[in-house]
Amino acid sequence: MLFSEELRAHAQPIMTAIHEHPFVRGIATGYVPREALIFYVEQDFQYLSEFIKIYATAITKLTDRTEIKFFANAIDFILNSEIHPHHVFCDVAGVQYEMLQHATPAPKAYLYESHMYRAADTGLLLNILAAFQACPWTYHEIANKQVQEKANNQANPFKGWIDFYAKTDDDSQTTVSDQIFDWIDRLASDATSLQREEAMQFFLKSCELEWQFWEQAFYQQDWKFKKTISSATLKHI
Numbered sequence: 001m002l003f004s005e006e007l008r009a010h011a012q013p014i015m016t017a018i019h020e021h022p023f024v025r026g027i028a029t030g031y032v033p034r035e036a037l038i039f040y041v042e043q044d045f046q047y048l049s050e051f052i053k054i055y056a057t058a059i060t061k062l063t064d065r066t067e068i069k070f071f072a073n074a075i076d077f078i079l080n081s082e083i084h085p086h087h088v089f090c091d092v093a094g095v096q097y098e099m100l101q102h103a104t105p106a107p108k109a110y111l112y113e114s115h116m117y118r119a120a121d122t123g124l125l126l127n128i129l130a131a132f133q134a135c136p137w138t139y140h141e142i143a144n145k146q147v148q149e150k151a152n153n154q155a156n157p158f159k160g161w162i163d164f165y166a167k168t169d170d171d172s173q174t175t176v177s178d179q180i181f182d183w184i185d186r187l188a189s190d191a192t193s194l195q196r197e198e199a200m201q202f203f204l205k206s207c208e209l210e211w212q213f214w215e216q217a218f219y220q221q222d223w224k225f226k227k228t229i230s231s232a233t234l235k236h237i
């Protein structure tokens, strides 16, 4: 069994819970509460900005130009393409995107970002890719399932979001997540079983954090002492 097949098999209960999450179901049925959409975009904007820095860290571990290009493309995708699904949510919520670009990470986003940095700190590309893969993989799975359900019909205001994440790579029919799974398999074939276990943990925790990210936005879960934390300034003694 390929390592990527093992990853997917172990993540199945989490993936099922993501498909069934009320936010994700709301995308399919065309209704998500406005506050949830706004909270999501605020958090995702800052989360993706942090992701760019994590990709940049991954680049420092590489020598092969094709591999470097992969991460450079991923950065370009966030900066220039992934703004589109955010605009879809903003249009439905009736808010200006520019208004949602100043948030600080809420607890689950903070945890997810810290988890990614922890993977990067191990210095192992296998861990970085495993931790990162939950991001493209779960979104592609969500969108694909919703396309199969014909949720991307003209009446659905989230059609643009679903179509965006269901897209494959031009004519090749391969997705970014397929390419990453192939890359993970190549690295895993040279890894020890302990290293594979560590990568598995990074992947599964990222999958759970994807679920947590939807949950956090749907219920707008923020720091309990947000005002205290954000208003703290150093006193000059």
Ligand SMILES: Cc1ncc(CN)c(N)n1
Pocket (backbone or CB within 6 Å): 044, 047, 048, 082, 134, 135, 136, 139, 210, 213
């Ligand atoms: C939290 C999260 N995970 C995944 C994606 C899809 N790149 C995203 N935009 N945000």
